[in-house]
Amino acid sequence: MKATVPITVASLKVACSQCNLVELCLPFGMSENEIDRLDELVGARRKIKRQHHLYRAGDAFEAIYAIRAGSFKTDVLLEDGREQVTGFQMTGEMLGLDGISTELHSCNAIALEDSEVCVIAYGKLEELSRVVEGLQHQFHKVMSREIVRDHGVMTLLGSMRAEERLAAFLLNMSQRFTARGFSAAEFHLRMTREEIGSYLGLKLETVSRAFSKFQEEGLIAVQQKHIRILNIGGLKKLIHHPSPRA
Amino acid sequence: MKATVPITVASLKVACSQCNLVELCLPFGMSENEIDRLDELVGARRKIKRQHHLYRAGDAFEAIYAIRAGSFKTDVLLEDGREQVTGFQMTGEMLGLDGISTELHSCNAIALEDSEVCVIAYGKLEELSRVVEGLQHQFHKVMSREIVRDHGVMTLLGSMRAEERLAAFLLNMSQRFTARGFSAAEFHLRMTREEIGSYLGLKLETVSRAFSKFQEEGLIAVQQKHIRILNIGGLKKLIHHPSPRA
DNA sequence: CGCTGCGTTGAGACGATTCAAAATATGTGG
DNA sequence: CCACATATTTTGAATCGTCTCAACGCAGCG
Numbered sequence: 001m002k003a004t005v006p007i008t009v010a011s012l013k014v015a016c017s018q019c020n021l022v023e024l025c026l027p028f029g030m031s032e033n034e035i036d037r038l039d040e041l042v043g044a045r046r047k048i049k050r051q052h053h054l055y056r057a058g059d060a061f062e063a064i065y066a067i068r069a070g071s072f073k074t075d076v077l078l079e080d081g082r083e084q085v086t087g088f089q090m091t092g093e094m095l096g097l098d099g100i101s102t103e104l105h106s107c108n109a110i111a112l113e114d115s116e117v118c119v120i121a122y123g124k125l126e127e128l129s130r131v132v133e134g135l136q137h138q139f140h141k142v143m144s145r146e147i148v149r150d151h152g153v154m155t156l157l158g159s160m161r162a163e164e165r166l167a168a169f170l171l172n173m174s175q176r177f178t179a180r181g182f183s184a185a186e187f188h189l190r191m192t193r194e195e196i197g198s199y200l201g202l203k204l205e206t207v208s209r210a211f212s213k214f215q216e217e218g219l220i221a222v223q224q225k226h227i228r229i230l231n232i233g234g235l236k237k238l239i240h241h242p243s244p245r246a
Numbered sequence: 247m248k249a250t251v252p253i254t255v256a257s258l259k260v261a262c263s264q265c266n267l268v269e270l271c272l273p274f275g276m277s278e279n280e281i282d283r284l285d286e287l288v289g290a291r292r293k294i295k296r297q298h299h300l301y302r303a304g305d306a307f308e309a310i311y312a313i314r315a316g317s318f319k320t321d322v323l324l325e326d327g328r329e330q331v332t333g334f335q336m337t338g339e340m341l342g343l344d345g346i347s348t349e350l351h352s353c354n355a356i357a358l359e360d361s362e363v364c365v366i367a368y369g370k371l372e373e374l375s376r377v378v379e380g381l382q383h384q385f386h387k388v389m390s391r392e393i394v395r396d397h398g399v400m401t402l403l404g405s406m407r408a409e410e411r412l413a414a415f416l417l418n419m420s421q422r423f424t425a426r427g428f429s430a431a432e433f434h435l436r437m438t439r440e441e442i443g444s445y446l447g448l449k450l451e452t453v454s455r456a457f458s459k460f461q462e463e464g465l466i467a468v469q470q471k472h473i474r475i476l477n478i479g480g481l482k483k484l485i486h487h488p489s490p491r492a
Numbered sequence: 493c494g495c496t497g498c499g500t501t502g503a504g505a506c507g508a509t510t511c512a513a514a515a516t517a518t519g520t521g522g
Numbered sequence: 523c524c525a526c527a528t529a530t531t532t533t534g535a536a537t538c539g540t541c542t543c544a545a546c547g548c549a550g551c552g
Contacts, residue, residue: 448509457531
């Protein structure tokens with residue numbers, strides 16, 4: 001993947017220290033001094049149009065990416081054509097960590113809307129994190145957080161039923177929107193029912209039915225991709241109180 | 247697995263450089279010089295009896311662990327008592343990476359048999375990996391590999407049916423036993439049907455039925471926890487050729 | 493205005509779960 | 523080392539949840 005670099009942007013080198021996402025992104029928790037040193041790390045920004053790939057499974061791994069604007073999904077394609085969405089990423093979150101292990105990306109990263117990422121050359125990151133302690137530690141935390149998140153998804157896929165899964169998904173989205181200064185109760189989903197379904201291990205019809213059911217029960221108001229949460233407690237209860245059994 | 251070391255404990259400091267697991271464990275790919283420096287890292291070994299916890303969800307995070315002998319499962323307990331097994335770990339694999347993000351362990355690690363781990367103080371690891379490049383890189387790879395593995399499990403849970411899941415599980419075990427110098431075709435599972443089921447998002451009865459079906463079809467021979475694979479190709483086919491649809 | 497993609501809803505089919513019982517290991521104390 | 527108690531596994535039958543297939547509605551766009 002060639003860095004389209006020059007184009008439109010990024011010639012005017014933008015710095016982490018100037019970025020309003022510091023509190024969500026890699027620099028989180030680092031000192032001002034340390035953050036200043038990060039600026040040499042973020043080589044360029046790259047714009048990705050909706051539906052376009054940031055990288056593909058099999059691509060050589062060279063950099064990780066921090067989402068500056070927009071959102072992405074990552075997915076894995078099975079030989080037989082089945083797709084598994086492994087995650088949805090929003091501003092401040094990192095993409096590409098999967099590539100370190102084999103030096104090849106192991107999944108696809110696709111923009112859900114026109115987006116922009118900061119390109120962090122991996123070699124440089126290792127180098128710099130040998131000197132900047134805070135960076136090293138923060139990077140480890142980011143990777144570890146990804147592992148913990150994945151365990152959460154495994155739990156969801158392994159032991160929850162359809163409605164619990166969707167409730168967990170909505171609560172998670174709400175929480176992440178909140179962290180970005182948006183409303184916890186009202187937001188716009190960037191992904192289709194099919195993508196949600198793939199992520200949750202459900203068919204799109206099942207996702208749609210669950211949305212409808214939640215609406216009937218007054219838990220949420222749905223209008224296409226626009227979601228309004230009317231009863232957070234009700235959603236939470238769904239997860240922790242599996243309706244009939246056990 | 248031979249314990250070259252006396253019994254009881256690790257008073258006589260055992261070194262990575264002397265360990266026969268170098269090729270599976272953290273030191274993999276590091277130079278001899280680098281590996282020598284690792285010896286200062288592995289503080290002690292710790293024995294864990296079958297069914298005992300190495301650590302619990304909520305415990306303060308202080309170290310990661312390399313399995314020297316034996317095997318473990320990691321699991322997450324839901325509020326309502328449901329258990330999700332998030333992984334099975336064998337010799338040379340690392341435990342505890344989940345704890346870095348919050349400085350608290352986020353899952354339980356339980357020995358499936360009497361086992362022994364090398365304790366790697368996390369602070370020391372960060373310190374040393376600032377100087378030993380190979381260690382830094384290797385550690386990142388280990389974390390990344392964990393992420394990739396988790397994506398594989400998500401794929402399994404999200405888009406495979408019961409028999410495909412079990413086939414994938416058996417092939418994965420076979421491959422890992424092979425990497426450890428054991429037979430690819432014949433091995434002993436250390437976990438119960440219920441634990442396998444939890445890991446695969448299935449009930450133990452479903453797991454048992456799938457085992458029986460595989461046996462009827464001549465794919466494997468099962469005797470309790472002892473498994474003999476008779477037709478690897480058949481198992482692989484199951485995964486890539488979902489029987490009826492799609 | 494008529495595409496085309498996305499979302500909703502219904503009816504029937506199918507796979508995994510639940511409940512139940514029996515068979516087989518495993519562990520313990522005498 | 524046996525005998526009993528407990529845990530694990532297997533198997534069957536009925537139930538239930540999600541999927542499949544299909545039709546229709548709605549929105550956005552050329």
